[in-house]
Amino acid sequence: MKSAIRTVLIIILLLVAAGGGGAWYIWNGMQPEEPAGSAVTFTIEKGMGSAEIADLLEQNGIIRNSLFFKGYLKWTKEGSSFKAGTYVASPGDTYDELIKRLNAGDVVKEETVTFTIPEGYTAEQIAKKLAEAWNQDAAIFLEIMDTGAGLKGIDVLGIPQDKNLRHRLEGYLFPETYELAKDSTTQEVVEALLDQFQKKLDTIPNWKQKLEVRGMTLHELLTVASLVEREVVVDSERPLVAGVIYNRLKKEQKLEIDATVQYLLDKQKERLLFKDLEVDSPYNTYKNVGLPPGPISNPGLASIQAALEPEASEYYFYVTKKDGTQGHLFAKTYKEHLANIEKSKQESK
Secondary structure, rough: OOHHHHHHHHHHHHHHHHHHHHEEEEEEEEHOOOOOOOOOEEEEOOOOOOOEEEHHHHHHHOOHHHHHHHHHHHHHOOOOOOOOHHHHHHEOOOOHHHHHHHOOOOOOOOOOEEEEEOOOHHHHHHHHOOOHHHHHHHHHHHHHHHHHHOHHHHHHHHOOOHHHHHHHHOOOOOOOOOOOOOOOHHHHHHHHHHHHHHHOOOOOOHHHHHHHHOOOOOOHHHHHHHHHHHHHHOHHHHHHHHHHHHHHHHOOOOOOHHHHHHOOOOOOOOOOOOOOHOOOOOOOOOOOOOOOOOOOOOHHHHHHHHHHOOOOOOEEEEEEEOOOOOEEEEOOOOHHHHHHHHHHHOOOO
16 A cells, blocks of 8 residues: 555656656556566675666566666665575566565575584595585595695685695584585585684684693694594593593603594404504504694584693593493503403403
């Protein structure tokens, strides 16, 4: 009703200003196009003003005359809240219908792909997951993860380039459930994982200051976090295991973490053999002192926080319980550790 009254007022003013013939011309120009036309898809880009949008509607045959639509927008004080996006409209839609749709951002729903990256997945596992979701070759995703080519997040996060790294982006691909546009490029998909990592990292209060106090780089922190992620199931134990890792590093003891060796295998083993522990690689913490050259998985936020704020203790050893709890037995000395191993074996019987 209000729309009709408004239109009548406009017509009266036009009649006064331009006379009968001119008014009829303007009135006719303001009428919707014949509804026989098919629906048209058009896109309003960010930053486009109402005048540009009016021209776009005319170009697509949705309205007859953009000049009249601009005048109508000015009269009704509309057009400042139009939202960017892709829309569908039909010749025959009224000015008010178009304005309502553009104000509401009633855009065409984009076809999306939803996928979940579990905590602790490696770059290779993530590449396969993405390949399945987009029906592409995993090697395409893995290449981007190895080179970082064209990714803005590389510089933002300061991800190092090291020939010893198995996969350059390992550790920086945040485990999460994602919903991305189906037409996203492989580069855009990987960039989304890096962006999410940065967002999650920034939820940790004063993480940069805490990292500086520890005297570590972000890369080193993520390496420790990845070890925690692959070694621990029980959340409450993550800070304690992180503390054990730091204790051994400080004492310059080999970490001797099975997960670093498993990372090098094509297929995970239920139990490593002694020959597996002899593999020649900078990732093998049974042969090398200190941290591996980079993360061995992509850790979740709990493991990152544990690596940033470990629980202090005098423990240097831990062994997984065999009672089904997936917890650990901790020890200060190697003798206590051997006793825990035997205790763990007894629990499995």
